[in-house]
Amino acid sequence: MRAPRSLPPVRTAELLTEAFGRIQGLVHRAVDGLSAELLAGRVDPAANSIAWLVWHLTRIQDDHVAGVAGTPQAYTELGWAKRLGLPFPDTEIGYGQTSEEVGQVRVDSGDLLTGYYDAVHERTLGYLRGLSDEDLDRVVDRSWDPPVTLGVRLVSVLSDDLQHAGQAAYVRGVLERG
Numbered sequence: 001m002r003a004p005r006s007l008p009p010v011r012t013a014e015l016l017t018e019a020f021g022r023i024q025g026l027v028h029r030a031v032d033g034l035s036a037e038l039l040a041g042r043v044d045p046a047a048n049s050i051a052w053l054v055w056h057l058t059r060i061q062d063d064h065v066a067g068v069a070g071t072p073q074a075y076t077e078l079g080w081a082k083r084l085g086l087p088f089p090d091t092e093i094g095y096g097q098t099s100e101e102v103g104q105v106r107v108d109s110g111d112l113l114t115g116y117y118d119a120v121h122e123r124t125l126g127y128l129r130g131l132s133d134e135d136l137d138r139v140v141d142r143s144w145d146p147p148v149t150l151g152v153r154l155v156s157v158l159s160d161d162l163q164h165a166g167q168a169a170y171v172r173g174v175l176e177r178g
Contacts, residue, residue: 012131012136013130013131013132016128016131016154016158017125017128020121020128020158020161021121022162023057023162024118024121026166026168027054027057027114027165027168030050030171031054031110031113031168032110032114033110034050034172036106036108038172038175038176039051039106039110039113040105040106040107042102043171043175045099046099047171048102049103049171050168050172050175051107051113053167053168054113054164054168055084055107056094056164057165057168058117058120059075059092059093060157060161061124062123063093064157065123065127065154065157066123067140068127069123069127071127074123075116078119080116080119083116084112084113084116086104135150136150136151136154137150138150
Protein backbone atom coordinates (compact mmCIF):
# COMPACT_ATOMS: atom_id res chain seq x y z
CA MET A 1 0.00 0.00 0.00
CA ARG A 2 1.30 3.43 -0.94
CA ALA A 3 1.58 6.21 1.57
CA PRO A 4 -0.90 9.05 1.00
CA ARG A 5 0.54 11.82 -1.10
CA SER A 6 1.09 14.99 0.84
CA LEU A 7 -0.43 18.05 -0.82
CA PRO A 8 0.98 21.53 -0.31
CA PRO A 9 -1.16 23.84 1.80
CA VAL A 10 -3.67 25.96 -0.08
CA ARG A 11 -2.81 29.63 -0.13
CA THR A 12 -5.56 32.16 0.35
CA ALA A 13 -4.93 33.62 -3.11
CA GLU A 14 -5.51 30.18 -4.66
CA LEU A 15 -8.75 29.76 -2.73
CA LEU A 16 -10.00 33.19 -3.79
CA THR A 17 -9.02 32.47 -7.41
CA GLU A 18 -11.10 29.28 -7.30
CA ALA A 19 -14.09 31.13 -5.84
CA PHE A 20 -13.98 33.96 -8.39
CA GLY A 21 -13.60 31.36 -11.16
CA ARG A 22 -16.92 29.85 -10.17
CA ILE A 23 -18.63 33.21 -10.59
CA GLN A 24 -17.36 33.44 -14.15
CA GLY A 25 -18.99 30.12 -15.02
CA LEU A 26 -22.28 31.15 -13.41
CA VAL A 27 -22.31 34.45 -15.30
CA HIS A 28 -21.77 32.72 -18.64
CA ARG A 29 -24.44 30.10 -17.97
CA ALA A 30 -26.94 32.80 -17.01
CA VAL A 31 -26.31 34.91 -20.13
CA ASP A 32 -25.03 32.82 -23.03
CA GLY A 33 -27.39 32.45 -25.96
CA LEU A 34 -30.09 34.81 -24.68
CA SER A 35 -31.75 37.38 -26.89
CA ALA A 36 -31.72 41.08 -26.01
CA GLU A 37 -35.40 40.68 -25.10
CA LEU A 38 -34.74 37.90 -22.56
CA LEU A 39 -31.71 39.71 -21.13
CA ALA A 40 -33.95 42.71 -20.40
CA GLY A 41 -36.95 40.60 -19.35
CA ARG A 42 -38.28 40.90 -15.81
CA VAL A 43 -40.42 38.45 -13.88
CA ASP A 44 -42.53 41.41 -12.72
CA PRO A 45 -42.33 45.16 -13.38
CA ALA A 46 -40.22 45.86 -10.27
CA ALA A 47 -37.84 42.89 -10.58
CA ASN A 48 -34.23 42.95 -11.73
CA SER A 49 -33.41 41.75 -15.23
CA ILE A 50 -30.58 39.39 -16.12
CA ALA A 51 -28.82 42.25 -17.90
CA TRP A 52 -29.01 44.48 -14.82
CA LEU A 53 -27.93 41.71 -12.42
CA VAL A 54 -24.85 40.80 -14.48
CA TRP A 55 -23.95 44.43 -15.19
CA HIS A 56 -24.30 45.28 -11.48
CA LEU A 57 -22.30 42.33 -10.16
CA THR A 58 -19.57 43.11 -12.67
CA ARG A 59 -19.56 46.80 -11.74
CA ILE A 60 -19.25 45.89 -8.05
CA GLN A 61 -16.32 43.56 -8.73
CA ASP A 62 -14.66 46.07 -11.06
CA ASP A 63 -15.13 48.99 -8.64
CA HIS A 64 -14.16 47.20 -5.45
CA VAL A 65 -11.18 45.21 -6.76
CA ALA A 66 -9.78 48.20 -8.65
CA GLY A 67 -10.24 50.22 -5.48
CA VAL A 68 -8.18 47.89 -3.31
CA ALA A 69 -5.63 47.27 -6.07
CA GLY A 70 -5.21 50.99 -6.74
CA THR A 71 -5.85 50.54 -10.46
CA PRO A 72 -8.30 52.05 -12.95
CA GLN A 73 -11.57 50.24 -13.58
CA ALA A 74 -11.97 48.18 -16.74
CA TYR A 75 -15.34 49.91 -17.27
CA THR A 76 -13.67 53.16 -18.21
CA GLU A 77 -10.07 52.25 -19.02
CA LEU A 78 -10.96 49.48 -21.47
CA GLY A 79 -13.99 51.26 -22.95
CA TRP A 80 -16.74 49.03 -21.58
CA ALA A 81 -18.84 52.01 -20.48
CA LYS A 82 -18.89 53.26 -24.05
CA ARG A 83 -19.53 49.80 -25.56
CA LEU A 84 -22.40 49.07 -23.20
CA GLY A 85 -23.83 52.55 -23.80
CA LEU A 86 -25.93 52.73 -20.64
CA PRO A 87 -27.53 56.06 -19.67
CA PHE A 88 -25.66 56.40 -16.37
CA PRO A 89 -22.52 58.19 -15.23
CA ASP A 90 -19.40 56.03 -15.57
CA THR A 91 -19.17 55.95 -11.77
CA GLU A 92 -22.57 54.22 -11.39
CA ILE A 93 -22.41 50.67 -10.01
CA GLY A 94 -26.14 50.01 -9.64
CA TYR A 95 -26.35 50.07 -5.86
CA GLY A 96 -29.72 51.55 -4.83
CA GLN A 97 -31.00 52.07 -8.35
CA THR A 98 -34.73 52.46 -8.89
CA SER A 99 -36.89 50.04 -10.84
CA GLU A 100 -36.97 52.54 -13.69
CA GLU A 101 -33.16 52.67 -13.78
CA VAL A 102 -32.97 48.87 -13.72
CA GLY A 103 -35.20 48.86 -16.81
CA GLN A 104 -32.73 51.12 -18.62
CA VAL A 105 -30.04 48.42 -18.61
CA ARG A 106 -30.46 47.02 -22.09
CA VAL A 107 -27.83 45.45 -24.30
CA ASP A 108 -27.97 44.10 -27.84
CA SER A 109 -26.05 40.98 -26.94
CA GLY A 110 -25.06 38.93 -23.95
CA ASP A 111 -21.55 38.94 -25.42
CA LEU A 112 -21.20 42.53 -24.23
CA LEU A 113 -22.02 41.53 -20.66
CA THR A 114 -19.79 38.46 -20.62
CA GLY A 115 -17.01 40.38 -22.41
CA TYR A 116 -17.06 43.02 -19.70
CA TYR A 117 -17.26 40.39 -16.97
CA ASP A 118 -14.34 38.42 -18.47
CA ALA A 119 -12.18 41.57 -18.63
CA VAL A 120 -12.91 42.30 -14.95
CA HIS A 121 -12.34 38.65 -14.06
CA GLU A 122 -8.88 38.67 -15.65
CA ARG A 123 -7.95 41.82 -13.74
CA THR A 124 -9.24 40.26 -10.53
CA LEU A 125 -7.16 37.12 -11.06
CA GLY A 126 -4.08 39.20 -11.80
CA TYR A 127 -4.55 41.04 -8.53
CA LEU A 128 -5.18 37.86 -6.54
CA ARG A 129 -2.02 36.20 -7.88
CA GLY A 130 0.08 38.83 -6.17
CA LEU A 131 -1.55 38.54 -2.74
CA SER A 132 0.05 36.97 0.28
CA ASP A 133 -1.97 35.68 3.21
CA GLU A 134 -0.71 38.61 5.29
CA ASP A 135 -2.14 41.12 2.78
CA LEU A 136 -5.67 40.15 3.77
CA ASP A 137 -5.31 41.91 7.14
CA ARG A 138 -4.70 45.30 5.48
CA VAL A 139 -7.44 47.81 6.31
CA VAL A 140 -8.98 49.10 3.08
CA ASP A 141 -11.97 51.09 4.40
CA ARG A 142 -12.04 52.98 7.68
CA SER A 143 -15.58 54.32 7.20
CA TRP A 144 -17.03 51.21 8.89
CA ASP A 145 -16.85 50.10 12.51
CA PRO A 146 -14.92 47.87 12.64
CA PRO A 147 -12.78 48.97 9.68
CA VAL A 148 -12.94 46.70 6.62
CA THR A 149 -9.90 44.57 5.80
CA LEU A 150 -8.92 43.41 2.34
CA GLY A 151 -10.03 39.88 3.19
CA VAL A 152 -13.48 41.06 4.27
CA ARG A 153 -13.83 43.26 1.16
CA LEU A 154 -12.98 40.38 -1.18
CA VAL A 155 -15.42 38.04 0.58
CA SER A 156 -18.07 40.76 0.35
CA VAL A 157 -17.53 41.00 -3.43
CA LEU A 158 -17.69 37.21 -3.74
CA SER A 159 -20.90 37.06 -1.72
CA ASP A 160 -22.59 39.82 -3.71
CA ASP A 161 -21.50 38.34 -7.03
CA LEU A 162 -22.62 34.82 -6.15
CA GLN A 163 -26.02 36.04 -5.01
CA HIS A 164 -26.61 38.09 -8.16
CA ALA A 165 -25.31 35.37 -10.50
CA GLY A 166 -27.72 32.93 -8.84
CA GLN A 167 -30.55 35.42 -9.20
CA ALA A 168 -29.73 35.84 -12.90
CA ALA A 169 -29.82 32.06 -13.38
CA TYR A 170 -33.18 31.90 -11.60
CA VAL A 171 -34.63 34.72 -13.74
CA ARG A 172 -33.40 32.94 -16.87
CA GLY A 173 -35.18 29.76 -15.80
CA VAL A 174 -38.43 31.59 -15.10
CA LEU A 175 -38.35 33.56 -18.37
CA GLU A 176 -37.47 30.52 -20.50
CA ARG A 177 -40.40 28.58 -19.02
CA GLY A 178 -42.80 31.50 -19.47
